[in-house]
Amino acid sequence: MKKKVEDILVEEEITAKKIRETDASPKVLNAAAQLYAYLRIPRHSWSVWEKKQLKSQIQSSIETIARRRIRRIWLAAASVLVFVASGGIWYIQLTRHSNIAEFANSIHENKNDTITRLVLSESREVEISEVESDILYDTKGEQIAIGASKKIQQKLETVEPIYNTLTVPYGKRAKITLSEGTMVWLNSGSKMVYPAVFAANMREVYIDGEAIFNVSKDTEKPFVVKSHQFDIEVIGTVFNINAYSNDKISSAVLEQGVIKLIRQTKVYLPAENMIMSPGEMVTYNPKDEKFQIQKVDPSDYLSWHYGYYVFRSETLGNILKRLSRYYNVEIDLKNKELALVTFSGSLDLKNSPEEVLNTIKKTVSLNFNKEGQIINIY
Amino acid sequence: MQNQLNKDYLLWKSFKEGDDKAFYDLYDQFSDVLFRFGMQFCNDDGFVKDCIHDLFLDLHRYREQLGATDSIQFYLFRALRRKMHKQKPKDSLLNLDKSFEKTLRSHTPTFEEALINSEIQQENLVILENAVSQLTKLQQRALFLKFEENLTYPEIAVLLNISVESARTNMYRALKTLRKALTKKRISLNLFFQLFHSCSVR
Numbered sequence: 001m002k003k004k005v006e007d008i009l010v011e012e013e014i015t016a017k018k019i020r021e022t023d024a025s026p027k028v029l030n031a032a033a034q035l036y037a038y039l040r041i042p043r044h045s046w047s048v049w050e051k052k053q054l055k056s057q058i059q060s061s062i063e064t065i066a067r068r069r070i071r072r073i074w075l076a077a078a079s080v081l082v083f084v085a086s087g088g089i090w091y092i093q094l095t096r097h098s099n100i101a102e103f104a105n106s107i108h109e110n111k112n113d114t115i116t117r118l119v120l121s122e123s124r125e126v127e128i129s130e131v132e133s134d135i136l137y138d139t140k141g142e143q144i145a146i147g148a149s150k151k152i153q154q155k156l157e158t159v160e161p162i163y164n165t166l167t168v169p170y171g172k173r174a175k176i177t178l179s180e181g182t183m184v185w186l187n188s189g190s191k192m193v194y195p196a197v198f199a200a201n202m203r204e205v206y207i208d209g210e211a212i213f214n215v216s217k218d219t220e221k222p223f224v225v226k227s228h229q230f231d232i233e234v235i236g237t238v239f240n241i242n243a244y245s246n247d248k249i250s251s252a253v254l255e256q257g258v259i260k261l262i263r264q265t266k267v268y269l270p271a272e273n274m275i276m277s278p279g280e281m282v283t284y285n286p287k288d289e290k291f292q293i294q295k296v297d298p299s300d301y302l303s304w305h306y307g308y309y310v311f312r313s314e315t316l317g318n319i320l321k322r323l324s325r326y327y328n329v330e331i332d333l334k335n336k337e338l339a340l341v342t343f344s345g346s347l348d349l350k351n352s353p354e355e356v357l358n359t360i361k362k363t364v365s366l367n368f369n370k371e372g373q374i375i376n377i378y
Numbered sequence: 379m380q381n382q383l384n385k386d387y388l389l390w391k392s393f394k395e396g397d398d399k400a401f402y403d404l405y406d407q408f409s410d411v412l413f414r415f416g417m418q419f420c421n422d423d424g425f426v427k428d429c430i431h432d433l434f435l436d437l438h439r440y441r442e443q444l445g446a447t448d449s450i451q452f453y454l455f456r457a458l459r460r461k462m463h464k465q466k467p468k469d470s471l472l473n474l475d476k477s478f479e480k481t482l483r484s485h486t487p488t489f490e491e492a493l494i495n496s497e498i499q500q501e502n503l504v505i506l507e508n509a510v511s512q513l514t515k516l517q518q519r520a521l522f523l524k525f526e527e528n529l530t531y532p533e534i535a536v537l538l539n540i541s542v543e544s545a546r547t548n549m550y551r552a553l554k555t556l557r558k559a560l561t562k563k564r565i566s567l568n569l570f571f572q573l574f575h576s577c578s579v580r
Contacts (some may be wrong), residue, residue, distance in 0.1 A: 005560075006553035010546065012530055031560055035553070039525035040508050043418035045410070054427050055405055059435045065439070 005032045009039075027330025100163065101226050104164070104193040104206040109167045114328070116172050119165040120148070120154045133174040135166070135293065141179040141196035154196065161195040165291070168209075171307075181216035182223065185305040188325045208245045212305045229284055231262040251283040252276065255298035261291065307349045313342045315365060327353045334378035338366055385576060387448040394441050408454055411527060414497035415455050417464055429461045436461075452533050459537060502560060517552035520545060529554045 003024040008014070009032055019032050037096045078084045107119075109156050116128040118135065128135075136145040156162050168174045170189045177183050186192055190209025198204070203223040205213075215223045215234055225232045227243035229250050239258045243250045253263060254276040260284060261274040261346050273284055281296040285340055300310040304326075311319055317339035326349060333339055343364055347356045353375060357368050389407075393400035409430060416426035433454070437444070447453040510518060519538055523529045529537070535545040 004554075005557040006550055009553050010550045013528075031557060034502060035506070035556055035560060036525070038503065039521055043522070044412060044414045044423075046413050046423070050427075051413075054409065054431060056439075058405065058431055059402075061431065061435055062438050214486055244486070271456070327538055 002028075004028065005035060008032045010038060016119070042354075047251070063162065073185045100193055100195075100204050100206045104162050104165075104191070104208065104226075106279055107191070107193070108167055109191060113167070113169045114171070115169065116174055117165075118144075119167075119169045120152075121162040121164070128174070129170050133168075135174060135176040137177060137179045137196070139179055156196050161197075161199060163193050164196050165191065165193050167191045169328065170325050180218065180221075183214040185212040187211060187304060188328065207243060209243070210304075212302060217319060229263070233260045233262060234297075249283060249285055249348070251281055251282040253298045253301040254278055255294055255302065263289075263291070303346070304349065307348045309349060311343075311347070312344050314344070315339060316341045316343055316360070316366075319343055319347075319360070323347075323353060323356060329353050332376050334376055335366070338364070338377065382450075386450045387446070390447050390453075391449055393445060394438075394446075396441065401434075402575075404437070404450065405434060408451060411451060412454055412458055413523070414526065416462060419459065419524050424427050424439075425465075426462070429458060429465060433461050433466070449533075452529065452537075455527075455529075455537055457531055497576070505559055506556060509556050513552050513555060514548075516544065517548050520548050521552055524549060 001013075003022060005028055008019055008022050008024065008028070011018075014036070015074055016033065016036060017028060019036055021244065022029065024032075047200075051156050062133055110116075116130070116133050118126040118128060120126065126146065130147065134147055136144075137143070139154070144154070144155055146152065154162075154164075166174060166176060166186060167187060168190050169188045172188060174186045174193070175183065176186065178194060179361075180203065182203070183204075186190065187210035190207065190211055192205060192207050192211060194205040198221065201221060203218075204226065205224075206226045208228065212348065213223075213225065213234075223234050225234070226251070228245040229243060232252065252259075256278050259276050261276065261284075263273070263284070274293075276282055276293075279295055279298060280296050281298075281301075283292045283294070297312075300312060303310045305367070309322065309326075310320075317333070320331045320333060323329075331353075341364055343360055345363065347359055349356070351359075354368075354370065357366075357375070357377075360366070368375055370376075389400055389403060393404055412430050412433075413423075413426060416429060417423065420426060437457075456523065489512075510521070513521070516538060520534055522529075523534045523537060531542050531545045532551075535542040540548070
C-alpha cells in the first residue's frame, strides 16, 4: 500500500528527518514536508514584552501575598477550633496525601480496643491503662513520661521523620505534650499521628477523631493539622478538632485568632480555602462539597476537655452518639422519633451515663434501662 | 528526549523544594507554550494571561503539596486547562469580536516566520490558513498539540477530553483535509499561474 501524506504525519514523534526517510514518492514526501513545516509554525505567539510584563505581575502578586501572610501571623494570637462530625461513612480519595496522611491510613487499629496505645518507632507499643492518661515528650522527642511514674525512651537517629501514634479507645481520653510544647487533648475513639520531633520548617500532625490543640507559638514553623476531609493551618493557637473518619459532616469552631481551613480535592490544587474569624463555625458538607459558615459560642464546643458537654438545640441523635463514644457504652435508640428531638443544656461527664441521661430526661420525655453494656432508650 | 525528561524532573524537584530561581525558570521556559496553549481554547489574550498569572501564584503557594512530574509541560497544560475551565470569561460574545481581531493580528508573524524559513511557498500558506480555519476546533487543537507542542496521543486525549483512538482519528482526518486542500489548490493555482503567464507573455 502506498503511503499518503496523512499516513506519514499521523505517526507519533514525527520529525522532518523521519519524513525524509519514509518510503514514499517524492511528490508525497514534498507535500508532507511542506505541511509539517507549516504545522510547526507557532501561532498566537506573544511578544517578549508581554512575557516580561506578566512575569513582573506574578512577582509583585507573590510579594503582596507574602506581606499579607506575615500580618496574619501577628494576628493569630490564640484561637480555638472545634470539629463536630456526625453521620454515616464518607470517604474521599485524595490524590495529594502527604506522607503523614499516608502513614496514618496505613495503620489499622482495632475498633473494639479498650486500652490507650502509644506506638513508637520500630512498632514498639506501650499500653496505657488509665482512663485519662497524661503523656509528655521532652524537647528531643526521645524521653517520654507517661503519668507521674512511667518513663520510656526511643532512639531517633534516622534522617527520615519517625512517626509516633497515639490511639485512644472509646471511653478513654488522653492528654499529650509534644516535643515543642504543643498540648493536645484527645477525646474518646481518636487517633493522632505525629513525628517524634518536628521537621525544621513545619509542624504537621494527622488526626482521626476529636482533639483540642494548644499550639505553642512559632512563627517560623506553621502548625498543620490534617484530617480526612480538610487541613487546618495555624500559627500558635488553641483549637479543638473533631473529625472522625467514620463520620460524615465535619465542622470547625474558632474562638480567638485566625486559622485557615484547606480542603483538599482530587484536583492538584485545593478547591477551597476558608479563613475563619473568631466566633464562627464552619461546617463541611461532603454532599455539596462546600464550607458553610455561622456564628456560635465557641466555648460550647470546647467544654468536653473540662469534663462537660454543652449543647444548644442539638438533636438527641447526635448527643447520644457523643455520649456513646465518651463512655464506650452502646446506646440503642428504640424510639427513632426521639433522634430528631432537640436538647439544650450542659451535661457533666464525670457522672455515669445513667446520671447524664437523667439530666436529659428532665426536659426530654424519654425512658431508659440498662442491660449489661447496652442502654436502651424508648 | 530522555535528557529532557530528567531535566524536567530536576527542575520540578528544586522548584518544589522552595528554590525561587527554579520557579522563575519554570515561567521563563513554559509561559510561551502555556500562552499558545491557552489561546487554543480561548481567544481572549487578557483572560489567558490572567489564568497563567493565577496558575503561577497557585504553583508558588502550594508547591510543597504538588506531585512529582517528569513532564512539566503536560502537567502545566492540564493545570491551565482546568484553571481556564473554572474561570470562564463572562462575555463570550464580546470575546468573539476580539478573537477575530486577534486572529488577524497573530497571523502577521506567522507569515513572516514562514517566509524566513521559506520551506513553504507563500501561496500554500494562504491555502493552508484557509483550510485550517475550516477544521473543527477539536481538530485544530489536536494539530496544535501534536505539531507545535510535540505531545503524544495519550496526552492529547487527556487534554481534549477524548479517547486516544478518537484523538488519532481526528488527527488523521484533519491531516487528510489539509493534504487535499494543498494538492487540489496547488493544481488550480498552478493553472492560474500558467494562464497568467501566457497572458502576460502575449
